[in-house]
Amino acid sequence: xASLGVSPTRMELTRLKIRMKVAVRGHKLLKDKRDGMVKKxxxxxxxxxxxxxxxxxxxxxxxxxxxxxxxxxSPEVLEESVIFPTRRLNIKAKKxxxxxxxxxxxxxxxxxxxxxxxxxxxxxxxxxxxxxxxxLLAGILPKLIELAQIEKTCLRLADExxxxxxxxxxxEYIIIPQLNITIRYITMKLDENDRGxxxxxxxxxxxxxxxx
Numbered sequence: 001x002a003s004l005g006v007s008p009t010r011m012e013l014t015r016l017k018i019r020m021k022v023a024v025r026g027h028k029l030l031k032d033k034r035d036g037m038v039k040k041x042x043x044x045x046x047x048x049x050x051x052x053x054x055x056x057x058x059x060x061x062x063x064x065x066x067x068x069x070x071x072x073x074s075p076e077v078l079e080e081s082v083i084f085p086t087r088r089l090n091i092k093a094k095k096x097x098x099x100x101x102x103x104x105x106x107x108x109x110x111x112x113x114x115x116x117x118x119x120x121x122x123x124x125x126x127x128x129x130x131x132x133x134x135x136l137l138a139g140i141l142p143k144l145i146e147l148a149q150i151e152k153t154c155l156r157l158a159d160e161x162x163x164x165x166x167x168x169x170x171x172e173y174i175i176i177p178q179l180n181i182t183i184r185y186i187t188m189k190l191d192e193n194d195r196g197x198x199x200x201x202x203x204x205x206x207x208x209x210x211x212x
Contacts, residue, residue: 008189020179027171034164037099041157048150055143062136069130081126101160103153108145
């Protein structure tokens, strides 16, 4: 690996040693950050898998209930029963910071109005299966919101992990080795100059002594 193209002076050597200290410290900090993000990413992936499995299971049950309701009710009555929902929600999208990465934080709140039924229809002309499907879907919604938040967080963390990994590798395999080589090169050059100066001084001294 080639050294950096710099002048072999003591000032440059001091500057490079400072850069080396900063690079080594930065490498350690970024490596710790990368490891921390990977640990958090694995935790979120496991949680994501757990919630997704529950959501898929409950959606399958809700779909089954809805299919049974559609078999017991006419399409017109079924459409009329669900066309005007009575439930109201407040969803706020915010940001939170995980190890220097901005990720979404979604707040979910259901507005419960007194005297308003969560079912947007009367029970006389509908089936019990439709009630079950509506109840299951209502319970799934918070999990879906949480799932969306976790998946977006995982994507952001994955991008940041990859960027940090590239920076760590550049420091470890390119920048720090180049600084090491350059520092050794300048140190050798300065030592050579010192030896040359000492030899010249000794020769001058010897010549002066001979003349004296």
